[in-house]
Amino acid sequence: MIELEGLTKRYGEKTAVDRLTFSVRPGVVTGFLGPNGAGKSTTMRMMLGLDSPTSGHVRIDGKRYDQLQEPLNHIGALLEAKSVHGGRTAYNHLLCLAQSNGIPDRRVDAVLDMVGLASVAKKRPKGFSLGMGQRLGIAAALLGDPRIVMFDEPVNGLDPEGIHWVRNLMQQLAAEGRTVFVSSHLMSEMSVTAEHLVVIGQGRLMADTSMADFIAENSRTYVRVRTPEPERLRDALHATGVNAVAADDGSLEVDGQPAARIGDVAAQHRVVLHELSPQNASLEEAFMRLTAESVEYHAHTAAQGQPSGPAPGQPQPPGGDRPTQQWGTGWKEGR
Numbered sequence: 001m002i003e004l005e006g007l008t009k010r011y012g013e014k015t016a017v018d019r020l021t022f023s024v025r026p027g028v029v030t031g032f033l034g035p036n037g038a039g040k041s042t043t044m045r046m047m048l049g050l051d052s053p054t055s056g057h058v059r060i061d062g063k064r065y066d067q068l069q070e071p072l073n074h075i076g077a078l079l080e081a082k083s084v085h086g087g088r089t090a091y092n093h094l095l096c097l098a099q100s101n102g103i104p105d106r107r108v109d110a111v112l113d114m115v116g117l118a119s120v121a122k123k124r125p126k127g128f129s130l131g132m133g134q135r136l137g138i139a140a141a142l143l144g145d146p147r148i149v150m151f152d153e154p155v156n157g158l159d160p161e162g163i164h165w166v167r168n169l170m171q172q173l174a175a176e177g178r179t180v181f182v183s184s185h186l187m188s189e190m191s192v193t194a195e196h197l198v199v200i201g202q203g204r205l206m207a208d209t210s211m212a213d214f215i216a217e218n219s220r221t222y223v224r225v226r227t228p229e230p231e232r233l234r235d236a237l238h239a240t241g242v243n244a245v246a247a248d249d250g251s252l253e254v255d256g257q258p259a260a261r262i263g264d265v266a267a268q269h270r271v272v273l274h275e276l277s278p279q280n281a282s283l284e285e286a287f288m289r290l291t292a293e294s295v296e297y298h299a300h301t302a303a304q305g306q307p308s309g310p311a312p313g314q315p316q317p318p319g320g321d322r323p324t325q326q327w328g329t330g331w332k333e334g335r
């Protein structure tokens with residue numbers, strides 16, 4: 001179990017992490033989400049004792065990180081910018097870590113096997129691809145067979161097979177009853193990996209909930225209807241108290257009604273349907289809707305100084321009552 005209580009970190013005037021209180025439970029994968037600069041890495045560094053809180057605290061199995069006797073046996077972590085001694089082979093890198101943490105040497109072969117790097121164990125990581133480096137970082141995190149694992153952007157640089165492997169690994173670790181805490185900017189991946197979510201924005205807690213509830217609470221679900229006779233269907237629906245709104249692409253959108261009811265009304269009035277499809281919101285839409293107001297860095301159009309919104313081909317903001325003028329592509333100044 002990881003427990004945060006009022007965790008706060010200030011850098012001068014800047015409050016990077018602002019009174020965060022939440023727990024990460026064992027047995028499920030918990031996703032950690034937030035726009036760029038939200039404070040995720042700072043939070044994770046404080047969990048590992050790499051940064052000290054300005055106030056508040058983090059407990060790992062009831063203790064501060066620096067009070068853990070053999071920390072790698074409790075918590076294994078992959079942080080974004082993993083530094084690996086370039087001169088040592090992958091095997092020796094892990095062996096040094098094992099020996100300095102009281103971990104049996106045989107764990108080195110076990111984790112190299114587990115992450116698929118056994119064949120390059122005698123090679124130096126400086127020649128590794130980004131994906132191989134990530135696998136080596138994951139191997140190091142698993143070395144002490146810890147009950148808690150924490151991954152910051154674990155699929156960064158991995159190919160589809162690698163991403164699939166990380167997903168299965170995290171789910172397997174959680175199924176074994178471990179605590180798995182993972183940050184990622186890849187929403188589609190997160191949505192199929194994590195069961196629980198912690199979302200922060202500008203250092204503050206915005207959500208601590210199940211994936212299903214998060215999507216349901218922060219998104220709009222509706223039924224899209226296509227018909228050659230939209231006016232007639234709209235009137236027919238209206239007569240039964242159902243409101244259908246015409247979308248720009250000529251389809252009708254109906255909120256808060258099951259598709260079957262719309263289909264029944266269409267059949268009663270002999271209106272031909274070309275499409276009748278429930279639209280379930282994605283994690284990406286829900287995340288962007290919730291965090292729209294807390295995005296710290298926005299892309300601006302040079303001419304108007306206005307946020308540019310999603311790039312062509314990127315998801316569009318869902319409709320709704322939250323302001324969408326602050327949508328940005330999330331790039332970060334100075335990074």
Ligand SMILES: Nc1ncnc2c1ncn2[C@@H]1O[C@H](COP(=O)(O)OP(=O)(O)OP(=O)(O)O)[C@@H](O)[C@H]1O
Binds near residue numbers: 015041
């Ligand atoms: N050492 C530091 N000194 C000053 N400010 C810092 C320092 N580290 C982080 N910050 C600031 O704290 C805020 C949170 O940064 P952090 O890296 O934790 O965010 P993040 O959610 O991990 O972002 P990203 O998704 O871009 O990795 C940012 O505004 C960042 O500029």
